[in-house]
Amino acid sequence: xxxxxxxxxxxxxxxxxxxxxxxxxxxxxxxxxxxxxxxxxxxxxxxxxxxxxxxxxxxxxxxxxxxxxxxxxxxxxxxxxxxxxxxxxxxxxxxxxxxxxxxxxxxxxxxxxxxxxxxxxxxxxxxxxxxxxxxxxxxxxxxxxxxxxxxxxxxxxxxxxxxxxxxxxxxxxxxxxxxxxxxxxxxxxxxxxxxxxxxxxxxxxxxxxxxxxxxxxxxxxxxxxxxxxxxxxxxxxxxxxxxxxxxxxxxxxxxxxxxxxxxxxxxxxxxxxxxxxxxxxxxxxxxxxxxxxxxxxxxxxxxxxxxxxxxxxxxxxxxxxxxxxxxxxxxxxxxxxxxxxxxxxxxxxxxxxxxxxxxxxxxxxxxxxxxxxxxxx
Numbered sequence: 001x002x003x004x005x006x007x008x009x010x011x012x013x014x015x016x017x018x019x020x021x022x023x024x025x026x027x028x029x030x031x032x033x034x035x036x037x038x039x040x041x042x043x044x045x046x047x048x049x050x051x052x053x054x055x056x057x058x059x060x061x062x063x064x065x066x067x068x069x070x071x072x073x074x075x076x077x078x079x080x081x082x083x084x085x086x087x088x089x090x091x092x093x094x095x096x097x098x099x100x101x102x103x104x105x106x107x108x109x110x111x112x113x114x115x116x117x118x119x120x121x122x123x124x125x126x127x128x129x130x131x132x133x134x135x136x137x138x139x140x141x142x143x144x145x146x147x148x149x150x151x152x153x154x155x156x157x158x159x160x161x162x163x164x165x166x167x168x169x170x171x172x173x174x175x176x177x178x179x180x181x182x183x184x185x186x187x188x189x190x191x192x193x194x195x196x197x198x199x200x201x202x203x204x205x206x207x208x209x210x211x212x213x214x215x216x217x218x219x220x221x222x223x224x225x226x227x228x229x230x231x232x233x234x235x236x237x238x239x240x241x242x243x244x245x246x247x248x249x250x251x252x253x254x255x256x257x258x259x260x261x262x263x264x265x266x267x268x269x270x271x272x273x274x275x276x277x278x279x280x281x282x283x284x285x286x287x288x289x290x291x292x293x294x295x296x297x298x299x300x301x302x303x304x305x306x307x308x309x310x311x312x313x314x315x316x317x318x319x320x321x322x323x324x325x326x327x328x329x330x331x332x333x334x335x336x337x338x339x340x341x342x343x344x345x346x347x348x349x350x351x352x353x354x355x356x357x358x359x360x361x362x363x364x365x366x367x368x369x370x371x372x373x374x375x376x377x
Contacts, residue, residue: 007125014118015340018329029332033356036336038165038198038309040231041283041353045276048232051269052262063261066251070264073271074239078211084241086250089258091197091223091238094250095159096123098221098240101249102191103129103156111150112159113142115166115341117195120159129156140167140303140311144179151187158183161195162209163202166338166348168305170199170208177210180217191246192220198307200229200277201284208306211241218243228308229280230270235263284308287351294361298368309350311338318368321347327370331363 017036024032067087075082088094096119103110105128112120114133121131132155134146147158160179163170180192196209205212211222222241227233237259242250259267270276291310295302299315314321325337325347336348349360 005128007128011122011125014122017336018334020334023329023332023334027330027332032332032334033352033359034334035350035352035356035360036334036348037233038228038307038350039233040228040280040308041287041351041356042231042276042280044231045266045270045273047269047273047276048230048266051265055262055265058261061261062257063259063264065256067259067264070237070239070259070267073268077271078241079214080216080241081244083244084247086240086242086247086254087259088238088240088254089263090227090236091195091225091240092119092123093254093258094223094238094240095119095193095195096127097250097253098157098191098193098246099123099127099129101246101253103127105129108154108156109152110157110159111147111155113147113164115338115343116159117161117165118340136167140164140169142169142171142175144175144182147179148182148186151183151190153187153189155187155190157191157193159193159195161197163198163305163307165198165307166309166336166341166343166346167303167311168198168307168309169303170202170306173206173208173210173213173215177215177217180210180220184217184219188219190219191243192217193223194220195223197223197225197228199224200281201288201308202306203285216241221246226267226270229277229284230267231276231280232263232266232270235260235266237263237267283353284351287354287357290354290357291349291351291361294357295364298361298364300364300368309336309348311346311348313346315368319370321345324364324367327367328360328363331366333360333363335360 020032020034071082071085109130110124111132124131132150137143183190199209202208210216226237295312301313303311338346
């Protein structure tokens with residue numbers, strides 16, 4: 001009889017945000033606003049759109065092996081050696097391959113926080129690697145001492161997301177640097193993976209990012225993505241700056257052509273579209289401030305964020321998070337419940353454009369005012 005590996009039968013799969021199409025169908029809505037998946041509220045960069053149209057006829061061709069033009073462009077952007085660059089089908093592929101090429105199943109472990117981006121523990125489980133998780137502090141700040149206590153000589157990877165998902169917390173780069181230095185002393189074969197998917201939205205990137213400051217330690221990797229500020233989530237392009245030996249192993253293990261020809265052309269164009277990048281950052285930073293102030297005015301508990309989303313909790317006496325989520329869906333607005341993160345009383349909303357932000361806050365005002373007794377009837 002055919003059977004699955006034990007790691008797969010016990011796996012809890014990644015839970016993506018709801019799609020616009022399924023909510024339109026479920027509630028018979030003509031218009032739905034999606035503020036659940038941290039996508040760019042400005043959509044596709046104009047130069048990327050032009051590149052996709054210009055190169056569409058080439059889609060029958062395989063891309064150039066190793067995506068060398070994209071590698072060179074990213075190396076120039078970050079002033080790093082091209083030999084340290086890895087490009088993947090989203091940063092998810094890079095996370096998966098780092099676990100596969102570094103950790104031996106049944107022997108090695110990886111360490112991460114709880115809660116955290118769920119792909120780290122999911123891919124670790126798929127690869128048969130022990131997952132060691134340590135809780136964040138009560139205020140969702142990082143407890144790097146607790147993380148280090150979980151590390152031993154068999155730890156091959158430590159994952160840290162900054163700005164963090166789902167809270168938006170972003171520690172100063174000095175704290176991350178101290179973690180890297182401590183790991184180099186206690187676990188010299190361990191790679192610190194700093195996932196900076198949301199770093200483009202930090203108030204001061206160099207203050208928070210080792211990569212941006214040009215001081216990435218030899219035992220540290222920096223992950224970046226084209227899905228957020230670059231607006232290419234549907235095309236799946238991510239990249240990493242890695243220790244050169246690990247980058248070489250990545251390219252040996254990566255499936256051929258995993259970054260397709262249109263995705264590469266769009267990414268190259270997006271890198272040139274500096275006007276769009278500046279506008280994306282501006283609309284997120286201004287919108288984030290509007291959403292934060294609006295939610296606080298409704299007496300919600302809102303966590304400070306350096307990302308393109310906010311995590312919040314409903315006020316005392318208001319409808320539950322689950323009720324709020326459902327009521328927003330009926331109003332044609334999708335946000336993210338955080339039950340899959342182990343936070344059933346918390347919600348996460350992506351920053352939208354000014355009209356989307358207003359529609360969300362208006363709907364929240366109606367929801368908070370609808371049940372003064374504290375719970376829906």
